[in-house]
Amino acid sequence: MERPVIDREECTGCGICIDECPNECLEFDSEDIATLVNAEACDGCGTCEEVCPTEAITMEESG
Ligand code: SF4
């Protein structure tokens, strides 16, 4: 299963990935950076990677 890895240096906090994730897996952390908060619900669809305007998200194999 692939999961999103978010490059904190590249995330601008636009929130698009949070809005577009079909499974509500992403939220802002305390610094307004997108973070995966619900990995169990992530189905690896890659939507977040596709919609991120700064290419901050990379899908990577996990476990
Ligand atoms: S890969 Fe799909 S389900 Fe997982 S966080 Fe991204 S948009 Fe959500």
Ligand code: SF4
């Ligand atoms: S879409 Fe990209 S830049 Fe916008 S909040 Fe998500 S990771 Fe950050």
